[in-house]
Each structure stands twice: as C-alpha cells, then as structure tokens.
Amino acid sequence: MSKILTVSLPPHIHAPGSVAACMWRVNLALLPAFGCALYFFGLGAAIVTVVSVLCCIFFEYAITRWMLGRTPHIADGSAALTGFLLALNLPSTLPVWTVIIGAFVAIGIGKMAFGGLGCNIFNPALVGRVFLLLSFPVQMTNWQLPGVDRLAYTDAATGATTLQLLKSGAVEASDIDLWNLTFGAIGGSLGEVSAVAILIGFIFLLVTKVITWHIPVSIFVGATLLSFLAGINPVIELLSGGLLLGAVFMATDYVTSPMTGKGMIIYGLLIGTITIIIRCWGAYPEGMSFAILIMNGFTPLINRCVKPKRFGAAGRAVSA
Amino acid sequence: MATFSKGGIHPPQNKITADKPIIPLALPRKVELLLSQHIGAPAKPVVVKGDKVVRGQIVAEGSAFISASVHTPISGKVTKIDTVRAANGMPATAIVIEADEEEHIADEDSRMNPSVVRSDTELEILTPEEIREIARYAGLVGLGGATFPASVKLTPPKDNIIDSLVINGAECEPYLTCDHALMREYGREVVCGAELMRRACGAGRVVIGIEDNKADAIDVISRICDEYPHISVKKLIAKYPQGGEKQLVKAITGREIKSGCLPSSVGVVVHNVATAYALYNAARFGLPVMERIVTVTGKNMSRPGNFLAPLGMRIGALIDYAGGLKDNSGKIILGGPMMGRAASNIDSPLVKGISGILILEDGESRRKAVEPCIRCARCVSVCPMGLEPYLISAYGSNRMAEDAEANGTADCIECGCCSYICPASRPLLDNIRLGKRLIAEKKRLQNK
Numbered sequence: 001m002s003k004i005l006t007v008s009l010p011p012h013i014h015a016p017g018s019v020a021a022c023m024w025r026v027n028l029a030l031l032p033a034f035g036c037a038l039y040f041f042g043l044g045a046a047i048v049t050v051v052s053v054l055c056c057i058f059f060e061y062a063i064t065r066w067m068l069g070r071t072p073h074i075a076d077g078s079a080a081l082t083g084f085l086l087a088l089n090l091p092s093t094l095p096v097w098t099v100i101i102g103a104f105v106a107i108g109i110g111k112m113a114f115g116g117l118g119c120n121i122f123n124p125a126l127v128g129r130v131f132l133l134l135s136f137p138v139q140m141t142n143w144q145l146p147g148v149d150r151l152a153y154t155d156a157a158t159g160a161t162t163l164q165l166l167k168s169g170a171v172e173a174s175d176i177d178l179w180n181l182t183f184g185a186i187g188g189s190l191g192e193v194s195a196v197a198i199l200i201g202f203i204f205l206l207v208t209k210v211i212t213w214h215i216p217v218s219i220f221v222g223a224t225l226l227s228f229l230a231g232i233n234p235v236i237e238l239l240s241g242g243l244l245l246g247a248v249f250m251a252t253d254y255v256t257s258p259m260t261g262k263g264m265i266i267y268g269l270l271i272g273t274i275t276i277i278i279r280c281w282g283a284y285p286e287g288m289s290f291a292i293l294i295m296n297g298f299t300p301l302i303n304r305c306v307k308p309k310r311f312g313a314a315g316r317a318v319s320a
Numbered sequence: 321m322a323t324f325s326k327g328g329i330h331p332p333q334n335k336i337t338a339d340k341p342i343i344p345l346a347l348p349r350k351v352e353l354l355l356s357q358h359i360g361a362p363a364k365p366v367v368v369k370g371d372k373v374v375r376g377q378i379v380a381e382g383s384a385f386i387s388a389s390v391h392t393p394i395s396g397k398v399t400k401i402d403t404v405r406a407a408n409g410m411p412a413t414a415i416v417i418e419a420d421e422e423e424h425i426a427d428e429d430s431r432m433n434p435s436v437v438r439s440d441t442e443l444e445i446l447t448p449e450e451i452r453e454i455a456r457y458a459g460l461v462g463l464g465g466a467t468f469p470a471s472v473k474l475t476p477p478k479d480n481i482i483d484s485l486v487i488n489g490a491e492c493e494p495y496l497t498c499d500h501a502l503m504r505e506y507g508r509e510v511v512c513g514a515e516l517m518r519r520a521c522g523a524g525r526v527v528i529g530i531e532d533n534k535a536d537a538i539d540v541i542s543r544i545c546d547e548y549p550h551i552s553v554k555k556l557i558a559k560y561p562q563g564g565e566k567q568l569v570k571a572i573t574g575r576e577i578k579s580g581c582l583p584s585s586v587g588v589v590v591h592n593v594a595t596a597y598a599l600y601n602a603a604r605f606g607l608p609v610m611e612r613i614v615t616v617t618g619k620n621m622s623r624p625g626n627f628l629a630p631l632g633m634r635i636g637a638l639i640d641y642a643g644g645l646k647d648n649s650g651k652i653i654l655g656g657p658m659m660g661r662a663a664s665n666i667d668s669p670l671v672k673g674i675s676g677i678l679i680l681e682d683g684e685s686r687r688k689a690v691e692p693c694i695r696c697a698r699c700v701s702v703c704p705m706g707l708e709p710y711l712i713s714a715y716g717s718n719r720m721a722e723d724a725e726a727n728g729t730a731d732c733i734e735c736g737c738c739s740y741i742c743p744a745s746r747p748l749l750d751n752i753r754l755g756k757r758l759i760a761e762k763k764r765l766q767n768k
Binding site for chain 2: 006258
C-alpha cells in the first residue's frame with residue numbers, strides 16, 4: 001500500500017482550544033475596562049497601556065531569544081496579557097520610564113526568571129505593580145481626576161481615591177456616591193474605575209468557559225463576610241479599589257491559582273479576607289495586590305493538601 | 321436522566337451512520353483468524369494445514385480459564401497456520417482458510433437461513449451452567465471492545481452476590497453507531513440475550529443503559545422490556561465516558577466501585593448489548609461468534625455504514641465497502657476516536673473487539689504542537705475518576721513510579737478526557753500510561 005498512515009496513541013480527537021485562545025479571550029475581556037479607562041483618563045491611559053503591552057512583548061521576546069536561546073511564542077498572547085493587566089493596575093499619570101521598569105520587572109523577574117509561561121509562582125503583572133508601588137510610591141499614587149482633562153498626561157489634575165479618602169478619614173462611608181463607584185467616575189488605576197465594565201468581562205469569561213466562578217465568587221464572599229464583621233460597608237469595599245479587577249482578572253490567572261474547585265474556594269476566601277484586613281488595619285489603603293501575591297505563594301501548598309475526591313477511593317485521598 | 325458523578329466531556333458526536341441499517345457483507349473467500357482476539361491466553365489451534373472445515377466449526381480452542389475459542393465464518397481448506405501482521409503492526413499467529421466457489425455458495429445459503437436449535441421453551445429451561453457452556457463454546461467475549469471472555473463474567477463470584485446485571489447500550493464514543501443500530505433492529509434479540517445473561521449470573525434485575533441521543537433505540541428496547549418483568553431501560557445523559565464500566569454502574573445503580581475492584585464487588589455484572597445479542601444467537605441458532613457488527617465511518621467516506629462483517633476478513637475490504645480510502649485519508653482507527661487504536665496497516669484481519677473503523681482526514685489525524693502547561697485545571701475538572709492528570713502525567717514522564725502510584729495512576733481508565741480537553745495539547749494520557757507501566761514494572765521486580 002502506498003498510502004502512509006498516521007499512527008498515534010488515543011485519543012484521536014481534540015477539543016478546539018489552545019493556550020493562545022485562552023489568553024486572547026482574557027485580553028478581549030479586558031477591553032470594556034480599557035474603554036472606560038480611555039473615556040475617563042484619555043491620553044494618559046492610552047500611553048501607559050501601549051507602552052506597557054509593547055514593553056512586555058519586547059522583554060519576553062528579547063529574554064527568550066537572546067538570553068535563553070529558545071524560540072519565542074509571542075503570538076500566544078500571554079506577554080501581551082501581562083502588559084495589559086499591568087497597565088490596568090497603574091495610574092494614568094505614570095511616566096513612561098516607570099512603566100518600562102514595571103514591564104521589565106513583570107516579565108523579567110515575575111515570569112521569565114521562573115522559566116517562562118506556566119512556571120511562575122507569582123502573578124507577573126502584580127509583581128511588576130507591587131515593585132513599582134514600593135519603589136515609586138509618589139508616582140504610583142498620583143491619581144488623575146476622572147473625565148476632567150483628557151489630553152493631560154503626567155501633568156493631569158489629580159486627587160485621592162475613595163479608599164485613600166476613607167483611610168485618612170477625610171470622608172465618611174455614608175458620603176460616598178455608589179453610582180460613581182459602579183460606573184467609574186472615581187479616581188484610581190486604569191482598570192479600577194468601572195465595576196460594570198469589569199463585570200461585563202467577567203460574564204464573557206464565564207460564558208466562554210475561560211474561567212470558572214470559584215475564585216471570583218469566593219473572593220467576593222470572603223471580602224463581604226469580613227467587612228460585615230469589621231463593621232464597614234461591604235458594597236463600598238467590593239466596588240472600590242482593585243478588588244473587582246483583581247478578583248476577575250488577576251486572581252484567576254491559571255498558572256498561579258489552585259487546580260481544584262475546593263482549592264480555588266479556599267484561595268478566594270483568603271484573598272478576600274486578607275484584602276479587607278490590609279484595608280482596615282494595614283498601612284496601605286488598598287491590599288488586593290498583596291493579598292493575591294500572598295495567596296499565590298500558598299497555591300502549591302493548597303494543591304498539595306486539597307485533592308479532588310477520587311472515584312471509588314476508600315477514604316481520604318493520599319497526597320504525595 | 322442518569323449520569324456518572326464527576327468529570328466527563330461532550331465531544332462532537334459525529335454519529336454519521338446513526339440511521340444506517342445493518343448491512344450483511346458477503347462472506348469473503350479467504351479469512352485470517354487470529355488466535356488471540358481476546359484478553360487471556362491465545363486459543364490453541366485444533367486444525368492443521370490441509371484440513372477441511374465448515375462454517376461455524378471451532379478451529380482453535382480456548383486454552384485456559386481466561387481464553388476463548390475461535391470459529392471459522394467460512395467453509396474451506398486450512399491453507400496455512402502462520403504469522404501475519406496484526407492491525408497494531410505486531411506479528412500474530414493466524415489460521416488461514418480459503419473457500420472454493422461451491423463452498424462459498426453453500427455458506428451464503430446457510431447463513432441466510434440459520435436453523436433454530438432451541439425453541440422458546442427450550443431457551444426458558446436452560447440452566448445457568450448450560451448458558452455459560454453455550455457462551456464458552458461460542459467463544460463469546462465482551463464485544464464492546466474489552467474482549468474479556470463472557471463465560472467467566474457470567475459465573476457468579478464465590479464471595480459476592482450479584483443482584484444487578486447492567487447492559488451497556490450507552491455507546492458514548494463519538495462516530496460509533498453499531499450498538500445503536502443493533503438495538504434498533506434487533507431489540508428483541510438483545511433483550512432476550514440479556515435475560516439469558518441474567519439467569520446465568522443469578523441477578524434479580526437487568527438494567528439496559530442507553531444514552532438519550534438514541535431515542536429510537538430507547539423506544540424499541542423499552543417496549544420489548546415491558547414483556548420482561550426483570551428488565552428495564554435507563555435513559556442516560558449523552559456524555560463521554562458514560563459507557564465506562566465504573567461510570568455506567570455509578571449512573572445506573574448509584575454504587576461506586578472501589579479502586580482496584582471489579583463491578584462484582586458491588587453486586588453488579590456489566591455486559592455490552594452486542595454481547596447479549598451474540599449470546600442469544602449462540603443459544604437460539606447455535607451460532608458461535610464468527611461475525612460482528614462494525615461501524616465503518618469517517619467524514620470523507622462516501623458510503624459509511626453499519627455492517628455485519630465476518631471475522632477474519634481484511635480490514636481494507638471492509639473499508640472498501642464504505643467507499644474506500646481517499647487521497648486525504650490520514651489515519652485509520654479501530655474503535656472510536658477517544659479510545660480506539662490507530663492501525664498501521666489495512667491488510668490485517670477483523671477481530672472480535674473491533675466495533676468500528678474510523679477514517680480520519682489528514683488534517684484531523686495529526687496531533688497539535690505541545691505547548692507549556694498553563695495549569696488551567698481543565699484536566700482535573702474533566703477526569704471522571706477524580707484524578708489529577710497534570711500531576712500523574714508529570715510523575716509518569718519523570719519516571720517517578722512511587723508518586724505516580726500514590727496519586728492513583730492505577731485508577732486511570734484511559735478514557736482520554738484529559739488529553740482531549742488540554743488547551744496546551746499535552747500528551748497527558750500517554751504519560752499516565754507510561755506511569756502505569758512503571759508501576760507494573762516496579763511490582764514485578766518486587767515480587768521477584
């Protein structure tokens with residue numbers, strides 16, 4: 001017979017998914033939030049995002065090709081996603097050089113130093129953001145007033161975020177306009193402004209089955225419960241700062257979150273509570289980034305301890 | 321509707337041949353009958369070169385408790401007993417029989433008019449021992465693909481009481497429709513065979529599980545079951561691997577078979593609908609297993625269908641009945657696309673365990689490039705056994721037999737859900753199977 005047959009092991013069919021499809025869908029889900037950022041912050045939002053995305057792609061390409069000597073896979077969208085997420089966690093007035101440093105830390109230290117895609121312990125975008133926050137606290141808390149001067153960049157008029165105002169005691173919780181919190185006319189990082197935009201992205205990710213409900217919902221539950229116990233308004237806590245953005249887009253990062261439903265719920269509940277602990281009793285007005293990074297560190301432990309229930313197992317599953 | 325408790329996938333069903341009737345193929349003039357068409361010891365030839373044999377005659381006898389006899393579907397002369405190439409490319413011993421024109425015509429005639437050897441009343445008074453003997457003599461094995469000798473499974477174990485017989489009509493593999501067509505066209509025979517099985521293993525009830533994508537088969541079987549007080553139909557959700565033995569027992573009885581145990585440990589015996597049908601034929605007409613229903617299908621086949629095919633015929637000839645290979649045919653799968661084995665050549669003979677022949681096109685027959693694991697956890701969520709495929713796969717590929725064993729590698733039913741769903745196209749199942757090998761190897765060395 002002249003025909004050459006392919007012989008391989010089963011299964012012989014494959015679901016129509018790929019790493020690139022997952023990553024680009026998350027990028028797509030970020031567009032509503034990005035649109036809001038453009039609307040409220042104008043030029044600054046555009047500059048920070050473009051610089052962050054391009055730099056992340058460049059650093060990943062450069063490190064993979066010239067330092068590791070491997071073939072770069074830029075088209076899988078993971079570097080672009082890190083850049084996009086980093087940008088949405090930065091203020092729109094951040095100078096270009098700072099964004100470049102953030103992108104380098106995110107990709108170089110947060111991701112490639114651990115071995116690249118799939119090997120990092122901490123969420124790269126958050127590594128970049130927290131590095132910048134600790135190194136350049138002034139620039140990183142320079143929040144542009146939403147919808148005021150859209151053509152301004154580093155020289156834009158600025159003000160405090162809701163959480164900063166609450167922390168300093170400048171306003172009472174009862175004075176806060178929940179409408180603005182929901183639709184975005186509040187100061188903050190690019191992606192933190194509109195709750196509705198993030199929820200649209202959340203629904204998109206759920207419907208396309210890129211993520212499951214476990215992590216975001218348990219973060220909401222954890223944060224709400226502790227807010228109640230601490231006697232603060234949980235609605236304000238959920239809608240302000242980076243909690244929504246973090247819960248939907250950062251904590252759900254595949255690589256750095258647990259592998260089982262139960263593990264995801266534990267991880268989410270703890271992120272929610274740690275965030276509120278930092279907000280209420282910590283030095284910073286916002287604690288989402290720290291909470292996620294802390295729990296990223298616990299993910300291997302959660303994976304080791306929380307095993308799925310085995311079919312036909314006599315008792316508890318044995319862990320290695 | 322019932323289903324198993326965890327995991328599972330919904331691959332495109334592609335049941336192209338779902339409403340195609342079962343077409344009996346002409347008997348070939350030459351057959352190659354492999355001695356090992358079942359799990360267990362190969363059969364021992366009882367004929368020699370030059371012997372004359374007649375259709376239905378035993379040519380190789382089961383040589384051990386777990387073994388099965390082989391019968392010839394054609395009359396003729398044994399031309400050789402020699403090594404041929406099996407479908408997996410490995411050498412295997414076969415008895416080659418060739419018929420002349422006269423024998424061929426006589427065979428076709430007797431095949432169309434099989435004589436009844438037992439009347440309805442005679443079937444009713446068969447004892448369990450007699451039913452098992454019929455199954456053993458007929459060389460009956462699990463025709464769903466597992467090919468475990470049926471007479472062994474019909475023997476009630478000493479330490480367990482069997483209360484339920486589960487008949488597998490789920491046919492959860494995409495593309496395959498042989499069981500579907502069988503239940504639609506020979507529902508009465510299937511149910512009657514199931515009743516014989518029930519009596520042989522002493523079960524009080526029989527449940528026939530059928531996926532809800534086979535509405536016509538459910539109708540037919542349900543109507544016939546009304547006449548049998550012990551037999552009922554359970555509609556199952558169409559979800560892969562609904563027909564997996566442990567999954568099916570869970571879906572139908574709610575009982576969970578413990579790790580490393582057989583269905584009999586929870587009082588259940590599982591047989592396939594095709595096996596029940598074959599048992600009926602053996603009891604009613606004295607027909608041994610020498611033919612089986614095979615789905616020959618594929619998106620680019622011109623005449624896909626369900627065929628009643630004699631064992632020992634060339635697989636290539638079977639493919640020709642469905643329109644033959646095309647220029648863009650890239651892979652031939654024996655069985656379904658999830659668990660079937662790729663054939664390395666089409667000149668090998670049909671054996672008892674082949675329920676389908678699937679021809680994939682070049683494009684869909686190649687694996688996608690492997691990407692890094694992004695720990696998306698989909699493999700964990702689809703695993704019907706509650707395992708962590710990403711983990712045990714890594715233990716397998718890193719040759720860590722102890723960790724592989726501790727994390728349940730041996731429980732893997734090799735359904736392939738993990739490899740199917742992985743967005744990074746990682747060969748999860750390949751590595752898990754490697755892990756199983758390593759565990760077996762380790763055990764073997766320890767026992768030395």
